Amino acid sequence: MEQDPAEERKAKDEAPDAELATAIMKRHFRPSLIKTEAWEGYTFADLEIKIKESSDSYGAMLWPSAMVLCHFLDTHREKYNLVDKNVIEIGAGTGLVTVVCSLLGAKVTSTDLPDILSNLRYNVSRNTRGHCRYEPQVTELSWGQQLEERFPHASCHYDYIMAADVVYAHPYLDELMETFEHLCSQDTVILWAMRFRLEPENSFVDRFQTRFHLEELYDLPSLRIKLYRAQKKLSQSPSGAAA
Numbered sequence: 001m002e003q004d005p006a007e008e009r010k011a012k013d014e015a016p017d018a019e020l021a022t023a024i025m026k027r028h029f030r031p032s033l034i035k036t037e038a039w040e041g042y043t044f045a046d047l048e049i050k051i052k053e054s055s056d057s058y059g060a061m062l063w064p065s066a067m068v069l070c071h072f073l074d075t076h077r078e079k080y081n082l083v084d085k086n087v088i089e090i091g092a093g094t095g096l097v098t099v100v101c102s103l104l105g106a107k108v109t110s111t112d113l114p115d116i117l118s119n120l121r122y123n124v125s126r127n128t129r130g131h132c133r134y135e136p137q138v139t140e141l142s143w144g145q146q147l148e149e150r151f152p153h154a155s156c157h158y159d160y161i162m163a164a165d166v167v168y169a170h171p172y173l174d175e176l177m178e179t180f181e182h183l184c185s186q187d188t189v190i191l192w193a194m195r196f197r198l199e200p201e202n203s204f205v206d207r208f209q210t211r212f213h214l215e216e217l218y219d220l221p222s223l224r225i226k227l228y229r230a231q232k233k234l235s236q237s238p239s240g241a242a243a
Contacts, residue, residue, distance in 0.1 A: 027071060037052065039052050040062060042070070051094050069193040069227060074104070088108070088110075088158045089111060089161075090111055090183070091164070092110040097162050099127045107133075109137045111139055112141065124136050144175025147178070147183075148182070156183070160188065163193070188232065192227070194227075
């Protein structure tokens with residue numbers, strides 16, 4: 001029996017997502033033997049990366065959005081060449097994105113809340129020591145707090161901002177937006193992987209687009225994840241011309 005044309009089109013539309021999602025999830029592996037320390041394994045930047053999670057905080061768990069962002073960086077090394085680039089990761093969590101950016105040659109500042117930093121430092125150190133051009137820096141960043149004091153515009157310029165799964169139903173979306181705006185120069189590129197769960201995610205994207213140019217790089221409905229590239233919109237002068 002011939003396949004219905006609509007079903008055939010649907011299968012063709014779904015195939016690229018399924019193939020890409022499978023390729024991304026294959027980057028993850030588990031140790032073949034029981035170890036004294038629990039860890040999850042990932043293969044990026046031609047190395048096996050061991051990540052320790054913590055059940056004490058959602059921020060110390062590794063979510064699939066981080067894998068999506070790392071896969072993109074690893075497979076687009078020429079277009080998004082991170083060698084010698086200044087990169088900051090916000091909401092770094094377990095540090096996988098920080099590790100991959102560092103292995104790809106970037107000068108990375110990895111940030112998260114104070115209670116996440118110990119596990120973050122451990123993962124970053126164990127996976128980058130002796131493998132990177134630059135030692136990644138791990139520091140506290142509470143969204144919306146002491147931004148100019150701790151990350152002054154005069155001395156902190158970032159080529160890239162990395163963000164994976166920083167938008168969900170938490171009460172700090174306004175502070176997150178303020179943080180994005182503060183850390184961005186006109187030529188800063190944001191690479192942001194986001195898993196869609198509830199309405200707050202959708203409304204944040206709408207608000208974000210009023211301040212940033214947004215381009216969709218990946219759409220992975222099977223994982224409910226999208227990967228975006230964003231840049232700050234040019235400020236407007238009183239006459240309406242770009243400043």
